[in-house]
Amino acid sequence: MSFLNYNTPIQWNRTNAFVLRFLLIYFFIQAIPFDYKFYTDLLAISGGGQGFYILFKIANYNPQFFGLSGYQNWLIAAIIALIGALAADRFYRNTNPDFDKLYYWLRVILRYRLALVAISYGLIKLFPLQMPYPSLGNLHTNYGDFLPWKIYFHTTGIAPPFEAFLGGVEIFAGLLLLYRKTVTFGSGVLAGYYGNVFASNIAYSMGYEVYSLQLTIFAIVLFIYDAPRLYSLLVAQKYTVANTYHPWFDNREKWVRNVVRSLVAVFIIALGYTTYKNYTTAPYKYPKTVGIKDSYGYYNVSVFKFNNVEIPYSTTDMNRWQNVVFEKWATLSIKTARPIVIDEGLGDQFTDSDYERNFESAGVGGRRYFAYEADTLSKTLKLVNKNKNHKEEIFNLNYRVVNDSTIVLTGINEKKDSVYAELNRINKKYLLFEGRRKPIKL
Template sequence: MTTPYATGTLPPWKNYEKALFRFFFIYFLLQVLPLDPAFYAHLLQPEEGYPFYGYLFNIARYSPHFLTAEESFLNWLVPALIALVGSLVWSAKDLHRSDYRRLYYWLRVILRYRLALGLIGYGFIKIYPMQSPLPSLSHLNTHYGDLSSWKIFSLTLGVVPGYESFLGWVEILAALLLLYRKTATISAFLVLVYTGNVFMANLAYEGGEHVYALYLISIALFLLAHDAIRLYTLFGLEQATAPDTYRPVFEGNQRSIRLALKSTFILLFLLVYGFAAYRGFREDPYQYPKTAGLPEASGIYEVAEFRLNNRIIPYSAVDSLRWNDVVFEKWATLSVRSNRPAVLDSSNIEVIRVQDKDRLYELAGAAGRHYYNYRVDTQHGILHLENKNRHYADERLELRYTRPNSRQIILQGRNERGESIYVVLNKKDKKYLLEEAAKQGRGKALEL
């Protein structure tokens, strides 16, 4: 049984301290314990071929959804109301308890490991820069004004993978500090600075992770509150400050159980998850599709000729029917830039998907292009295209392709309106600063 040292020497809690503890004890347990049935349904019935690091990321990414499946502060309302009612009932039934130091200690242990888990989940997908990967060819050939604020922020982070990895190491460092009681306050302060910046960035750039960021911040605030008055007295008032004298005592095999649980956490979420994330980064980063595209076709193509219903449509800066350029990615994505309006897909919540058509990072936040996932029928020379934007879910094209030479592709078939199209694509010789800088090395003058 766990008991404190020198219980009789510790002063009793004030009534308001006990009332606040009862509320936060119930509230945070409802927030951190996985009580949401949808969590288990998703965990136990994943997509076929789902990566192992995806399982662990989803566990680390958990937050309760009581009222809506979307990320919303409304989901915090249910645990807050339950905690309010529960704390009132608890107060009425427990009138003579002098303190809750033992429960408070264990609540802090649970919150320390929950916060560490959230930091580890995002830390490794930054260390191995998958969360914000390098821009695709389509991104590099999209007008700046056609990108959302969040997409610009993400691409800006993606072009400096070393910095992204550094941010991941900051999260892992904070998580490691949380695993030890003596350094938990230091980590909580670090989390407030780091994750607070993440929260503000999501608000400023219209990201989708502001709710989860504040969820982690709320846990860090509760952990920091444990030493906040002592820190203010020591550093603010420059007065002598007594440390926390409460210490748990582990009897019998409790010490072995504690060590086994801590070792399991470190083994599973630091070593196994870290290795699995590295393997995913090397073999199948989750943001972009994994299926290889048309062989030796990657690049940007100018539309040399465009026919609609066998009528040549000349280039026009305002024509909504003619294609302006086409990008073939290394993977099986074809993107078309035209003046046909594209309804913005604002998917910006971190989700690991298996199917190529569900990997939406390349089109999320980009309005200047239509993105198509395609399947190649090499025997008949046909591309089967499907618009990846959920606002155009029924848009499918079947285009025959011929390749007169290595730098030209001819497409013909019918567009989304059933009209016949004939498109001659000529590959452009275009250099990109990112690629040239990588080839020539940093600190050298670029020759384009």
């Protein structure tokens, strides 16, 4: 096929022309949002920091047809593209379009689409939002109680500099795509990068394997443009002429191009600003409400009563609380032996409600995570389970701070059973917090 000739222009025979038309329609459908549901979902996003998430969703548009998911949408797009290519082949058979210019526009669509994705995902890694540092409750969860994707997120999240480095790579490669002369380098980096992401998605069941494969294909299609010439120069060591094709634009086309470039630049700047603002004010995966003052820590439950009957410490009694963690934000988690139906979501949705910010509890068993409302005047707590499979679980409690290491909780659950828990803070040193360069005495 003449697409692979590296020292001669592409020969636009009928087969090559048909393939180009098919790819142009197919990738146009995947890159440009025509889905009305996409816009209704955007309008449904609410909250004080929704600007960041709206821009992020726009940058990561992924078409859905008839409520389908995964590769089924690819099939629908391919059918539409096939019908469009057949129709174009029939109606424009006797014309002679500028196929080099059409190929140029195909690459432009993929360049800007992939650049926005890479920069947006790069930003939420540069400012560690995608894989935040594990909560204290997660650190006190047994390794085997995590779903594989949560292990991957925590493994990356515990090293913010490394996560920021990964984000920097994505941003740099995305910026390279915005300049025609550096597209090959940017697409080559992203082909390997998103290929690795695709493999990780499969291995850790993270749920984005279809989207990551789509991005890998975008990058490969862009890289293929210069791949034969790179092979000729670097492997075959032959004299190779660079492709210097650049289409001629009339004044109207130049105006449109300049407007699009300006809009993309403004979009990227706005996305960068709103992402940084979200990171510094209220990272969207963790609750924004501050927890009870000086409560942060890990507590052993030394005394526990259920319906006024004291239950000794037990790892098998389903009613007995074993330990409790207060986060810096308004989340309290409890270790019990009661079975948990794990929330298999990724906890990556944007919401202004602390109850629905469930990244802590998503993909986790072994602990029960509660969002709470605290009335510091009447010393009351209302706990609501953040796991969507156990949202009926509620506690209405009174709390009493005995001293700087003891908190007493009393109240009832949703079944009107009474509970009494005496919590004793354990001053535990965490090697993750201390790091390698500090002398540690355990």
